[in-house]
Amino acid sequence: MKLARLRQIRLSREARLAILVAVLIALGVISLDAGWHLVGAVLLLIAAGVVAAFYLLVLRPARIPENSVLMLKIADGLREEPPRSPIEQLRSRGTPTLYDLRRVLECAAGDPSIKTVVIELNAPAIGLATAQELYDRLRSIVAAGKHVIALLAGDNVSVRDYLVACAASEIVVNPDSSFMMLGVAAGNFFLRSALGKLGVEVQTLQWKEYKGAAEMFSREGMSPELRESLEAIINDWKAILVEHVAAARKLTPEVAKELLARGFVGARTACETHLADRTGYIEDIRTELDPKNEDGCFIAMPRYLRRISYLARGGDRARLALIHGVGPVIAGEPPMAGEFISGERTAAEIRRAAHDDQVRAIVFRVNSPGGSAVGSDLVWRAVREAQKRGKPVVVSMGDVAGSGGYYVAMSADAIVAEPGTITGSIGVVYAKLSVRDLLAQAGIAIDVAKTDPIADALSFARPMTEAELAQLNQVVGELYGNFTAKVAEGRKLSADAAEAVARGRVWSGVAAKAHGLVDELGGLDRAVAIARIKAGIADNTPHELVPYPPTGMMAALSASGVFAAEPSWPFGLGARLTGLPPRWMPALIHLLARGGLMMICPVIK
Numbered sequence: 001m002k003l004a005r006l007r008q009i010r011l012s013r014e015a016r017l018a019i020l021v022a023v024l025i026a027l028g029v030i031s032l033d034a035g036w037h038l039v040g041a042v043l044l045l046i047a048a049g050v051v052a053a054f055y056l057l058v059l060r061p062a063r064i065p066e067n068s069v070l071m072l073k074i075a076d077g078l079r080e081e082p083p084r085s086p087i088e089q090l091r092s093r094g095t096p097t098l099y100d101l102r103r104v105l106e107c108a109a110g111d112p113s114i115k116t117v118v119i120e121l122n123a124p125a126i127g128l129a130t131a132q133e134l135y136d137r138l139r140s141i142v143a144a145g146k147h148v149i150a151l152l153a154g155d156n157v158s159v160r161d162y163l164v165a166c167a168a169s170e171i172v173v174n175p176d177s178s179f180m181m182l183g184v185a186a187g188n189f190f191l192r193s194a195l196g197k198l199g200v201e202v203q204t205l206q207w208k209e210y211k212g213a214a215e216m217f218s219r220e221g222m223s224p225e226l227r228e229s230l231e232a233i234i235n236d237w238k239a240i241l242v243e244h245v246a247a248a249r250k251l252t253p254e255v256a257k258e259l260l261a262r263g264f265v266g267a268r269t270a271c272e273t274h275l276a277d278r279t280g281y282i283e284d285i286r287t288e289l290d291p292k293n294e295d296g297c298f299i300a301m302p303r304y305l306r307r308i309s310y311l312a313r314g315g316d317r318a319r320l321a322l323i324h325g326v327g328p329v330i331a332g333e334p335p336m337a338g339e340f341i342s343g344e345r346t347a348a349e350i351r352r353a354a355h356d357d358q359v360r361a362i363v364f365r366v367n368s369p370g371g372s373a374v375g376s377d378l379v380w381r382a383v384r385e386a387q388k389r390g391k392p393v394v395v396s397m398g399d400v401a402g403s404g405g406y407y408v409a410m411s412a413d414a415i416v417a418e419p420g421t422i423t424g425s426i427g428v429v430y431a432k433l434s435v436r437d438l439l440a441q442a443g444i445a446i447d448v449a450k451t452d453p454i455a456d457a458l459s460f461a462r463p464m465t466e467a468e469l470a471q472l473n474q475v476v477g478e479l480y481g482n483f484t485a486k487v488a489e490g491r492k493l494s495a496d497a498a499e500a501v502a503r504g505r506v507w508s509g510v511a512a513k514a515h516g517l518v519d520e521l522g523g524l525d526r527a528v529a530i531a532r533i534k535a536g537i538a539d540n541t542p543h544e545l546v547p548y549p550p551t552g553m554m555a556a557l558s559a560s561g562v563f564a565a566e567p568s569w570p571f572g573l574g575a576r577l578t579g580l581p582p583r584w585m586p587a588l589i590h591l592l593a594r595g596g597l598m599m600i601c602p603v604i605k
Contacts, residue, residue: 017054021047062310064113068299069289072096072104073120074164077582078130080339080367080398081324081547096301098130099324099547102524104301105137107308109144114299116147118285119168121161123154125581127399128237128420129509131160133523135244138167151282156180159241159260162275166248172285173276179265181275184234184241186604190220199438201463204431205473207480211427211504212602213403218431226602229505233422233604236508240419249274317544318360318537320528321353324547325366328587328600329404331375340587341368341408343375347382350393353548354386361392361535363527363545364412369584370404370600371591373428373479379408380486387413392534396527397421397518402506402601406517407483411490413534415518416527417509424517425601426487427504428480430472432595434463458595479597491516506601 024047031040079097096104108114119138126134142148150168152161157179165171173179195202195217202217212226222230238260246256251274259275270276290297299307325346327339334342353359364383370376383393395401395409397417402425409415417423439446439461446461457468464472480502488498493516501507501515512518520526528545537543580588591598 017050021050024050058306058310062307064299064304064307065297066113067115067297068113069116069118069297070104070108070114070299070301070304071118071120072101072301073122074101074124074126074134075122076125078124078126079583080326080365098133099322100301100305101134102137103308104304105134105141106525107311108304109137109141109146114146116149116289117141118149118151118282118289119164120151120153120282121157121165123156123158124161124164126160126164128160128163128240129397129399129418129422131163132240132244132418132420134164135167135248136523138164139248142167142169149285151280151285152177152276153282159184162260163241163244166245170278171276172278172280173267173270174281175267175279177267179262179267179270179275181260181262181265183261184237186230186234187222188216188602188604190216190222192218192220199435199441201434201437202431203434203463203469204429205469205476206429206504207427207476208503210506211425211429213425213429213598213600214431215602217433225505229507230602230604232511233506233508236510237420240510312544317542318532318535319356319358320531320535320543320545321356321359321362321548322545323349323353323362323364325364325368325379325405325408326398327368327581327584328591329368329371329375329379329408330587330590331372331378335586335590337583338586339581339583340590341371341375341379343372343378346408347378349548350379350382350386354382354389354391359391359546360537360543361394361531362386362548363524363531364393364395364409365398365524365527366395366401366405366409367398368405368408369400369402369580369588370407370425371587371598372404373407373597373599376404376407376599380411383408383411387411392531394527394531394534396524397423397509400601400604403427404599405601407486407599410487414520414527414530416520416522416530417512417518418523419508419510419521421509421512421518422506422601422604423509423512424501424505424507426483426498426502428476428483428597428599429504430476430597431592432458432464433460435460436462476597483599506604 024043028040028043028047031043074096081097081099108117138148148168149170149172150165152165152171152173154161154177157177159181162179204214204218206214209225210229212223215222215226241260242253242256245251245260246253249256259273265275267276267279271278286298323346325341327341329341329343331343334340350362353362386393392413395412395415397409397415398421400422401409401417402422406423406426448456450456454468456462457464484498484502487493487502488495501517507515507517509518509521513521520530532543
């Protein structure tokens with residue numbers, strides 16, 4: 001018992017530094033007194049060097065002048081979490097992550113030294129839920145009495161980019177930027193005819209009627225059921241945009257609705273219609289805020305992160321583990337690039353946090369379109385095991401948490417989603433490609449020796465027979481039944497109620513809350529607040545949100561085998577066509593190439 005208490009005692013950084021310096025000085029003095037002058041001098045120099053390094057690298061960056069201006073920039077490729085691999089950390093070149101932005105914006109709202117925040121948006125390519133979360137963070141800074149300037153500096157300004165900018169006190173737009181106020185749309189490519197011309201046949205199974213993830217291969221247009229679900233989502237999205245823009249820009253809902261569907265708008269017209277306040281450049285803003293050109297008042301994000309780390313650490317704090325589940329869900333051998341949720345590794349991270357005596361609760365951040373049924377089930381099981389050990393698990397959903405992405409979250413103690421989060425899609429899909437006709441066109445013949453007629457049913461060389469498809473369909477139905485039963489158990493719904501919200505249908509976060517699939521609407525900060533309550537942490541007790549696995553040399557080296565490279569340009573092209581993040585494409589192609597049963601939601605651009 002005493003040992004456990006000793007482990008919970010964590011000295012502040014200054015206290016640890018003081019002890020180290022005192023020990024070095026004592027050893028140096030003893031060495032000098034004993035006649036070991038060289039050793040003593042070296043020890044004293046090391047002590048002085050430690051103090052100097054602490055001042056230059058930690059203490060000095062943590063001190064910022066009064067009336068500082070925080071400078072932020074969000075460009076294409078905003079990641080959800082920090083890179084794990086050392087190689088990828090070098091590739092990222094310090095590009096901010098959503099995790100970093102949350103920390104910076106949260107701290108800036110209450111920092112008396114920050115008077116102004118300038119955020120430059122250059123085609124960040126973010127989802128609606130991410131845009132909402134950034135909007136809320138910026139609005140909290142404005143509510144704290146600080147001035148926020150949003151600079152729209154990309155070639156094209158989408159409605160999602162504009163939603164973030166609306167939270168600012170003032171919107172400045174580059175004179176050559178164009179507003180794409182095109183409303184909201186959702187859809188995908190349909191490849192059946194094209195694949196048929198190539199000699200590729202695709203056979204699909206889906207449970208149930210709304211499960212449209214494989215329709216791009218099996219149909220020439222979306223089914224009535226998929227269209228129904230997508231229209232409900234985009235209508236919810238439009239309502240969210242209108243509400244936020246009207247509130248932030250002090251417009252009536254009717255005017256906000258008209259502006260968001262105005263079409264293609266130039267920068268000058270945008271100012272005339274009050275979409276923006278004025279045109280300008282980042283240099284103009286810097287000159288206005290620093291007319292004497294002293295440049296000392298501008299604080300970049302890396303420096304402010306060092307300030308946050310200095311202010312936050314030290315003392316005895318309640319610890320919450322933050323585990324990220326980002327990208328398609330896979331099982332087994334991972335792809336060599338991109339972002340994905342490895343069922344085995346993510347389950348291990350959850351178990352490790354559950355066995356850590358210092359962790360009071362787990363916050364699981366999910367941003368995933370689903371994927372492997374087995375991989376999803378491994379993570380689900382790990383969540384249940386953590387709960388059995390007395391560790392509450394609270395899920396925060398990002399832009400999408402559909403199908404397998406919902407599977408990994410459904411048994412949490414609480415689920416928090418943004419109003420625009422794509423969630424649900426409780427269903428199972430199967431797709432099998434046959435290239436028999438393509439091979440025949442190329443003059444390639446395949447002959448197989450087999451023990452039973454069904455032995456080559458999974459071969460690309462032939463399609464399945466009707467009997468084989470019927471048998472497999474029973475397996476898909478069984479998996480769907482397991483899925484819905486776990487939804488009913490985790491969400492405390494009756495079997496009929498779970499079936500009513502399942503059937504493969506995707507929902508917005510607003511609709512998901514109305515149907516009992518999520519508990520509350522909000523971002524990561526709300527999930528953290530709920531985790532504190534679930535863990536019994538008193539209101540006046542500070543907490544420390546620790547990314548898991550904790551950063552360190554061994555953790556970084558263990559991650560170097562995966563996340564080792566950024567996806568190449570073909571993946572970027574595929575991402576542009578589908579509307580998905582480029583880092584997700586390798587895992588999605590990996591899943592499609594492997595085939596089999598999948599829990600994946602429809603692509604919504």
